[in-house]
Amino acid sequence: MKKKYLLVLLAVVVAASMIFVATKGKDDGGGKSFEGRTLRVHWAVFAPSDALQDIANKQFTPATGIKVIVEQTPWSDFTKKYNAELIARGDAWDIIIGDSQDIGNGAEHGHYLELTDFVDENGIRDLFTPESLSAFGEWPKGSGRMYGIPALTDPTFFAYRKDLFESPKHMSAFKAKYGYALDVPETWEQLIDIAEYFKEDVDGMYGVAVYGDNGYDSLCMFGETLIWNYGGDLGNFETMQVKGIINNEGSINGIKAYRRLFELGPPGMGTAFFEEVNNAYISGIVPMIFNYLATLPMLENKEANPFYDETAYFVTPKQVNHATSLGGQAMNVINYAEKNHDIALEFLKWWVTDEAQVAYGMYPGSFNGSYAILNNKDFAKASRLNPVGIESMALLKDWWAVPVYAKTIRTFAETVGRYVIAGEGTAEGAMNSLADQWHEIFDEAGYYD
Structure with a gap:
């Protein structure tokens, strides 16, 4: 290439x-x-x-x-x-x-x-x-x-604390609990294990900082990444079909993973976007964060990031598929x-x-x-x-680029957010509801005529 x-x-x-x-x-x-x-x-x-x-x-x-x-x-x-x-x-x-x-x-x-x-x-x-x-x-x-x-x-990817991932103490404890070595995760399930370990087994730490709903597209951007990686999709961009795609098994599993990661994060992240995620990192309460490249220069500032020398980055991991927002x-x-x-x-x-x-x-x-x-x-x-x-x-x-994209963003954030952030209902219920809402949006816009 x-x-x-x-x-x-x-x-x-x-x-x-x-x-x-x-x-x-x-x-x-x-x-x-x-x-x-x-x-x-x-x-x-x-x-x-x-x-x-x-x-x-x-x-x-x-x-x-x-x-x-x-x-x-x-x-x-x-x-x-x-x-x-x-x-x-x-x-x-x-x-x-x-x-x-x-x-x-x-x-x-x-x-x-x-x-x-x-x-x-x-x-x-x-x-x-x-x-x-x-x-x-x-x-x-x-x-x-x-x-x-x-x-x-x-592109979106992860920043992480090398000193925590490479600590002999954490490496030994993690392997004893999960049966494999603590390292940069290759899959989302491994990333969830790492987040779970740091929240449940390390005093003063949470597992990971990810986006909440900032009132625009933050929840959508992280949500779509998990949907794609777990084998789902937003829909068919040519036919505009959404039913059976945005609510298929892969999409549902991706949103379940989102809920689990959100649970493993710090409190008060319901409206979090890049600034809150960066702040969680530099405050030393998480071992890793998800963010956009353009929003990560704070971590490259030695005065702003007390963990500058210990900071490194890794590509968004894969699961069934491999993609990032x-x-x-x-x-x-x-x-x-x-x-x-x-x-x-x-x-x-x-x-x-x-x-x-x-x-x-x-x-x-x-x-x-x-x-x-x-x-x-x-x-x-x-x-x-x-x-x-x-x-x-x-x-x-990328997300839908259609003229009614704003409606798809708000319905996703509101419907999926109730499950991911508030813990209301089920992933299946949220995605089935979203499929119905998106179908209606596209039908009203004339895409099925």
Whole structure:
């Protein structure tokens, strides 16, 4: 795979560099200079947003005279805020770096500018992996029509305490209890055993920190990972069939595993997302956590993480199947901000260059599916997060990207959350109810006509 990436990169590197270089110093095509204009970008509060602002200040603005403002909104309000603006057909921002699930909604409702010709004219299909382009820009899936450019390809995996896993005391006690060696888990059942051991047999410790329901998609992202690994699925993305799939045996077993892991975690995690999970880790009360790569730079900060030297990472384990949740966002040009379409496209031309992508990839947590990053010899060494991120690329799967995706997220979080977080009912009951609700959502949207 790496050899393939390298060959492709060598073939396009010169062209990629020239996409933006050739436009430097030019006006907007109407005789007006770019100098003094401002591009407004909306993203969430986390490390990649800071990285984007920094490299835009260092590279893009000096080359074009265009000032870039990356407005950051807390994750709890991020998608609500930009969707409210889109529904109002507002132009508060020129580019929204929106979630991958939102691509269908943005495309079908006319919120996002179609970029198919722009992508083809600038050779952008050669600069990113096909999977990244499809996940973050293509709608309908398989059509080749593009509405976004990958901004962040964000795999999920685990951070863990090497000192606890390698402690002779814990290794001996664990093997005596479970009959096999304490090590990085290869399966989810092994991970559950490890979490159980630390909660039940180690004073002052809980087993693992995972997501609760943050009011958006946190519960869905961990839930889908377990569903896939235990042999289930969200549904058939082509036929939109959900009954007999989201509530099949594998899906139910995945949600049972979620409930068990949640029980083995610290108290007060009912609304937990990445910050709460990280805080549980650095407070020293759990041996491992599940999180997105882009949200883990806190653990790479020696001042913030007292266990920095003991911290390591491992790929999401397998069970019946092997997959992990895809996070990340795409750069989407907003249709209603017509007066700045020219500088928004100029920004995208810069963004896809080798220079911009490599610089971005050097910031911890800033991972993307571009060949420039994946084949850069220094990328894997730039952060301890990156080797596991690269290994996770082949495992990535995503949520529904249909225009009614928000309804699927809320019904999943509410229905499954009652079982996982509150312990109400059964996994079978939750998943059967969810199948009925999703079928109704898709039926009302006309997918079964």
